Amino acid sequence: MERPRPGRIAGHNPLVTWCVVGALLGVGAALVGWHGVYRSLEIRLAAVLIDATTSSGVYVAPHRQTVYFGLGTDHAIGLKITPECTSAFLVVPLLLVAAAMVSLRPRITRRVLASLGLAVVVLVLVNQVRMLTLVALIGGFGRHRGYYLGHTLLGSMVSVFGGAAALVLFVWLSTRTPRPKDTQKDTPKDAPA
Amino acid sequence: MNRSSLDLLLGFTQALALTMSVAFVTYVCLIVVPYLRHRRAAAGDPSRFEWHFLVPCRDEQAVIGETVLYLRATFPTAHVWVIDDDSEDSTAGVVRRIRGRTEANIHLVQRTRPNARTGKGDALNAGYRAIKQWMGRHADATLAVLVVVDADGRPSADCLAVCAAEHLFADPGIGAVQLDVRMLNSGVPQLGVGRVRRWYGGLLVRMQDLEFRTAIAAIQMSRGITGTISMGGNGQFTRLSALDSIAGPDGRPWRGSLLEDFELGVHLLTAGWRTGFTMDAHVDQEGLYSLRRFLAQRTRWGQGTMQCAGYLRQIWDSRHLSTLGAAEIMYYLAQPWMQLIGTLVYPIPFAFLGVRTLQAPSEVWAWFTGGAWLLFAVYGTFGLLPFLMWGPIYRLRCDRTGSLWRGLGYGLAYSLYIYTFYITSWRALLRLVRGRNGWAKTRRNTEVARGLVALDH
Numbered sequence: 001m002e003r004p005r006p007g008r009i010a011g012h013n014p015l016v017t018w019c020v021v022g023a024l025l026g027v028g029a030a031l032v033g034w035h036g037v038y039r040s041l042e043i044r045l046a047a048v049l050i051d052a053t054t055s056s057g058v059y060v061a062p063h064r065q066t067v068y069f070g071l072g073t074d075h076a077i078g079l080k081i082t083p084e085c086t087s088a089f090l091v092v093p094l095l096l097v098a099a100a101m102v103s104l105r106p107r108i109t110r111r112v113l114a115s116l117g118l119a120v121v122v123l124v125l126v127n128q129v130r131m132l133t134l135v136a137l138i139g140g141f142g143r144h145r146g147y148y149l150g151h152t153l154l155g156s157m158v159s160v161f162g163g164a165a166a167l168v169l170f171v172w173l174s175t176r177t178p179r180p181k182d183t184q185k186d187t188p189k190d191a192p193a
Numbered sequence: 194m195n196r197s198s199l200d201l202l203l204g205f206t207q208a209l210a211l212t213m214s215v216a217f218v219t220y221v222c223l224i225v226v227p228y229l230r231h232r233r234a235a236a237g238d239p240s241r242f243e244w245h246f247l248v249p250c251r252d253e254q255a256v257i258g259e260t261v262l263y264l265r266a267t268f269p270t271a272h273v274w275v276i277d278d279d280s281e282d283s284t285a286g287v288v289r290r291i292r293g294r295t296e297a298n299i300h301l302v303q304r305t306r307p308n309a310r311t312g313k314g315d316a317l318n319a320g321y322r323a324i325k326q327w328m329g330r331h332a333d334a335t336l337a338v339l340v341v342v343d344a345d346g347r348p349s350a351d352c353l354a355v356c357a358a359e360h361l362f363a364d365p366g367i368g369a370v371q372l373d374v375r376m377l378n379s380g381v382p383q384l385g386v387g388r389v390r391r392w393y394g395g396l397l398v399r400m401q402d403l404e405f406r407t408a409i410a411a412i413q414m415s416r417g418i419t420g421t422i423s424m425g426g427n428g429q430f431t432r433l434s435a436l437d438s439i440a441g442p443d444g445r446p447w448r449g450s451l452l453e454d455f456e457l458g459v460h461l462l463t464a465g466w467r468t469g470f471t472m473d474a475h476v477d478q479e480g481l482y483s484l485r486r487f488l489a490q491r492t493r494w495g496q497g498t499m500q501c502a503g504y505l506r507q508i509w510d511s512r513h514l515s516t517l518g519a520a521e522i523m524y525y526l527a528q529p530w531m532q533l534i535g536t537l538v539y540p541i542p543f544a545f546l547g548v549r550t551l552q553a554p555s556e557v558w559a560w561f562t563g564g565a566w567l568l569f570a571v572y573g574t575f576g577l578l579p580f581l582m583w584g585p586i587y588r589l590r591c592d593r594t595g596s597l598w599r600g601l602g603y604g605l606a607y608s609l610y611i612y613t614f615y616i617t618s619w620r621a622l623l624r625l626v627r628g629r630n631g632w633a634k635t636r637r638n639t640e641v642a643r644g645l646v647a648l649d650h
Contacts, residue, residue, distance in 0.1 A: 032205065083204025092205075093212045101520070104509035108516055152568050160575065163215040175517035 012106040020109055024099040024116075031088045031095075038088045039065040039081045042124070046081070046131045053132060054139070069135055077143060079134065087127040090163060091120050094170055101174060108174065115173035119166040126162025130155045199545075206541040213531060213538075214575060220524070221579040225586075227418065228411035233473050237357030243337045244271035244353055245324055249316040253344035254282040256479075260344055261291050261299060267350050271340075276302040276320040279309035300327070313426070314447035314456075317341060321436060322444045334434035338362060341429040341454075347377060347477035348428060355474035356430050368435030368466025369458065372428030373410055376402035376480035380594075383482045394482030400610040401480040401487075403603055406591045407583040413470040419521040420514065422468040424458040428476030431457070435466045451630070452497025459504050459522070463511040488617055495529045495614070495621035500630070502526050532618040580608040 031038055040062040047060035047067045057071030066080040083089070098116045102109045134150035141149060246264050250257055257275065264273045277285040285303060292299040302323045304316065321339065328337065338356070342348060352372060356362055361370050379402035383394040416422040424431075436446040439460045450456045458468055481487045505526065509519045550557045561569075584604020588597060624630075 032201070035201065035204070083200045084207055086204065089205045089208030090212060093209060100523070101516075104505065104523075105516060105519065148563065152565060153571070156568055156571060159211060160215055163211055164219050167212070167216055168219055171517075171520065175515070175520050177515055177517070 012109075014106075017102060017106040017109065020113070021099045021103045024095050024102065028092045028095040028099075031092055035083060035086060035088045036065065039083075039086045042086060042088075042127065043067050043081050045124075046079075046128055049128055049132055050135055054135065067131075070139070075139070075143065077138060079131065081131075085127075085130075087123045090123050090159075090166075094119055094123075094166070097170075098174070112174045115170050118173060119170035122166040122169055123162065126158060126166065129162070130158045133158065203542060203545055206538045209534070209538050210542070213535060218575055218579055221582075224411040224415040225582070227414040228407070229586075231414060231472055234355075234358055234360060234471075236351065236354040236473070237359060237361070237363050239353035239357045240270070241336065242353075242357055242362060244268060244340060245337065246271055246273045246340045246342050246348075247276065247317060247320040247324075248273065248342050248344055248346075249276045249278060249313055249320065250280060250284045250344050251278040251310065251316075252280045252282045252284060254280070254284045254287050256345040257284050258287045258291060260342070260346065261288060263347055264342070265291075265299065267348075268353060271353070272298045272300060272324075274300045274302060274320050274324060276304065276316045276323075278304050278316045279306050312449060312453070314445075314449055314453035317447045317453070318445045321440070321446060324433070325437075325444065328433075334437050335365065335432065337433035339431050339433060339436065341426065341431075342476065343427040343478055345377070345479045346427045348372065349474045349476065352428070352474035352476070355471055358471075358473075361469045361471065362430070362432065364467075366467050367469050368432050368438075368461045368464075369424055370430040370469040370471060371413065371422060371424050372430070373470075373472040373475040374405040374425060374428055375475045375477050376405070377477035378480050378482075379592075386482075393484075396606055397484060397487060397610075398480030398482060399603065400607055403583060403587045403591075403607055404610070407587050410470075410472055414472070416521065417470060419518045420467065421462060421518040421521050422458070422470045423525075424454045424461075424468065426454040427478050429454055429457075431461070432466075435461055435464075438466070439464050450497050450500040451493050452501055455497065455501055456504070459501065459508060462514055462518075463507055465513040488613060488620070491613060491617040492620040492624065495617045496624050496630075498526060498529050499621055499625055502530075529614075529618040529621060532615050533622060536615050536619070577605075577608050580611050581605060583607055 043065045044060055044062055047058050050067060050069050051058040054069060056069060056073050056076075059068040059071055060066070061068070061078075064080065065082075066078045068076060068078040070076040094116060098112050101112050130150075133154055134147070137150035137154070138146035140146060246268070248257070248260060248264075261273055261275065264271065275284075275288045277288070285301060288299065288301050292301065300323065302320050304310075304319055309316075324337075324339065328334075340348065349372075356370050356372075361367055376398050379398055380395070381398075382391050386394065413422055431446075439457075440446040446457065446460070447453045448456050448460070461468060481490065505523060508514060508522050511519070514522075546557070581601070581604035584602065584607055585597060585600040587603055588595060588600025
């Protein structure tokens with residue numbers, strides 16, 4: 001008896017499946033290869049959020065992935081998103097798992113992509129929360145103490161719990177048993193019961 | 194390597210290490226809940242079923258006699274099928290002597306080379322075919338249950354009643370049930386060795402007991418939710434009709450991987466059967482005192498898990514497995530590979546730190562004493578807790594003989610014990626790459642080395 005090959009599930013075009021898998025892997029490779037670009041975008045977003053939540057001046061230097069805040073005060077400081085601080089590399093494992101899931105069970109492609117999207121949003125937001133926490137603590141406790149609390153301790157905690165939240169969200173949403181309406185959407189009409 | 198590449202490597206490995214660690218901590222948090230919430234279920238009526246114990250033997254004269262006598266005395270209505278895999282010792286003779294002086298219900302399936310000693314799966318298949326032939330074509334396979342027991346296995350006296358329960362074999366959709374496994378010699382010191390070795394061997398056996406009764410039992414309990422409870426090699430109960438459904442024309446429900454028990458579970462699940470696990474009854478087996486034999490056994494398990502990765506496609510294609518179930522099995526099958534990645538990834542940030550310490554020791558010291566020590570403490574706690582916690586849990590739920598401090602000590606020892614998997618995964622990979630897929634049995638504690646045993650690999 002011949003077993004169905006990847007993407008051979010009735011109603012699912014294998015070409016589409018492989019395109020999705022290729023795209024996911026491609027995005028993962030791009031994140032590694034062009035992490036500088038991603039970090040520039042991340043720092044731009046951080047600058048917007050810092051500007052919205054603080055009263056002092058903010059300046060962003062995207063090419064250096066650095067945001068300066070507290071401008072116009074005695075406590076101006078710059079924060080740089082380094083390869084160790086970016087959320088880019090936290091997204092990569094999720095992309096790999098999503099690619100594996102799509103290639104192995106094409107009928108869940110939409111669900112996996114939606115879950116991946118949400119998990120990535122959570123990861124990006126968690127990293128922004130980490131940055132904002134850092135800014136707030138530096139404002140409250142001063143440069144050295146605030147940086148220590150915000151970066152070394154709290155920042156790591158935010159990463160761990162945020163990472164866990166994103167992971168749980170991804171696994172839960174992508175693997176949950178679909179409701180009857182979702183089943184109709186995900187399962188081809190001629191699939192065996 | 195320039196600065197930019199080093200930063201990239203450090204950032205990527207840190208993110209990967211964080212993801213794998215967080216995934217594992219989250220997984221452990223999720224599996225501990227069903228385990229702690231477990232309550233004993235009502236037993237069933239074992240007389241509704243016909244029970245056949247299958248005991249595959251290869252050079253087991255040291256233990257088989259006691260096992261057969263135990264099974265006959267404890268389960269008088271059950272049949273005991275000893276499959277002698279062309280033993281070079283007097284295994285078959287021991288069984289014949291017992292059969293001669295007692296009564297029926299003891300059966301000897303004799304295999305001979307070149308068709309023998311080709312793996313446990315083949316031996317079990319021979320037993321399966323013998324039972325089919327003995328029962329005849331018209332027997333009700335839905336009410337017959339085959340129980341795989343190791344040659345030194347001791348299923349608890351209540352296991353048949355427990356397995357006959359409403360949620361287990363009384364449910365016609367249940368194809369197989371796995372018993373909780375315990376170490377018979379936990380707390381029993383090894384004789385004939387020095388003090389240090391006795392202490393060390395005793396601790397190793399204790400860790401195996403702790404592992405099976407807490408972490409593995411918790412994993413199995415959580416699999417009840419994902420619908421992916423797996424089978425073990427000892428205390429494995431399978432409905433005959435379930436075996437028939439996957440046996441194929443050659444009558445081979447067990448296949449050829451080194452993890453034939455897990456493989457059986459995969460075939461049953463993908464064929465639409467449900468599997469169960471129970472902690473209400475257990476099977477005792479002998480824990481290994483020797484680290485070398487322990488590593489050999491775990492290398493075999495690791496290699497078997499790697500071999501079973503070939504089933505991923507079948508698992509994900511199955512209409513009977515939910516996505517969560519398929520993902521759970523994939524996570525399990527990925528474990529040895531993640532351990533391989535872990536041994537490469539985890540040391541990289543430490544290597545960077547070491548190099549930096551050599552280059553600028555005062556700077557690193559200032560960084561460490563300035564707060565980074567707390568980071569190490571936090572990460573250390575996250576790394577340890579998922580293993581450490583099983584020690585006190587074991588003390589509270591399985592063995593209340595020692596103090597809570599002893600439980601914590603067990604937890605710490607278990608954290609170290611787990612590191613052996615990093616060794617065995619690499620050994621398994623090397624064997625896989627070299628195409629060494631055969632295996633000799635793991636020698637019993639009481640057995641004197643003779644011929645090829647797993648230790649020699």
